Amino acid sequence: MLAFSGSLPATAFAMEGLDPYLVAIGRAVAAAVAALVVLVAAGAPILPPRAHLRSYLVIVAGVVFGFPVFSGLALDSGASTSHAAVVVGLLPAATAACAVLRAGERPRPLFWTACALGAASVTVFTLTRGGGHVTGADLLMVGALLSAAAGYTEGGRLARETPGWRVISYALVVALPLTVPVTAVLALSTDxxxxxxxxxxxxxxxxxxxxxxxxxxxxxxxxxxxxxxxxTQLAQPPLTLLWAWLLLGEDVGPATIGAALAVLACVAMTQRARS
Structure with a gap:
């Protein structure tokens, strides 16, 4: 979560000189280069087993394309990093739902109670900040968190049998036939x-x-x-708020801090609920 908590502020910095789509897609190409180096150095196959290709395509759609594109567009459309960070607090609930549907997990009622409280806190915050309405940026962030939830769930399933570093490496490699040409076009056609x-x-x-x-x-x-x-993703919003304040100088008001703390409190509840 510490690594992911810096994603939104870093995206905001990247978009100061690069097109949002170029940041979203181009970073997958750069990451794939690192993944290929690691795979070759470890003597691992460059491509995943064909039997798992469908799962890797879900990961590609969710975390290689979906989350980066939707979150980048949300920030570009006017959402502050701190606002987007609190909306991301809904991601754990979405991931839990995907785990039930796709991975066959069955958490206890206390778990779902904590999820619901965390989701409610984020929803109230979003409506309050939007004057009682859901904004276009909020909808983009919802698309981002749903994409991430699907990619996280599928990756977690594969990681039961395949090391995590190989799962993300294979996903990045599988995406290369699309990410490379798109990145090249964007690099030549955008400012x-x-x-x-x-x-x-x-x-x-x-x-x-x-x-x-x-x-x-x-x-x-x-x-x-x-x-x-x-x-544990519920700990991400408070960390991202910290980076937004320190690095971007954003004004993090009491409502934002209160919503983030409410979501963080739900982490403790979920961690007490054993599957």
Missing amino acids: VRPGAASLAGFAYVSLISMFLGFIPWYAGLAAGGIARAGQ
Whole structure:
């Protein structure tokens, strides 16, 4: 979660000099280069087993394309990093639902109570900040968290049999036939004005958010159960708020802090609920 908590602020920095779509898709190409180096160095096959290809396509759609594109567009459309961070607090509930539907997990009622409280806190915060309405940026963030939930669940399932580093590496490699040409077109057709902050942000979302962060994440989902371990994502909003305040100078008001703390309290409840 520490690695992922910097994703939204880093995306905001990257978009200072790069097109949102270029940041979203291009980072998958950069991450795939690192993944190929690791696979070759470890002597592992470059491609995943054909029997698991469908699962890897779900991961590609969810975390290689879905979350980066939707979250980047949400930030580009005017959502602050702190606002987007609190909306992401719904991600654990979405992941838990996917774990029930796809991975066959059955958490206890206390678990679902904590999920519902966390989701309610985020929903109230979103409606309050939007004047009682859900904004376009909020809908984009919902698309982002649903995409991530599907990709997390499928990756967690595969990580029960395949090491987490190979799961994310294979997903990035499988996506290359699409990410490389799209990145090339975007690089040639969009306004590219990379500065130091933009390049640093792009490097972070490429190597940390898109690759290294997934290695312990998928391993943790496989070991602790996707639904239960996924609730540690509720700690992500407070961390992201901290980075938004420190790095972007965003004004984090009492309502934002209160919503983040309410979501964080739900983490403790979910961790008491054994599957």
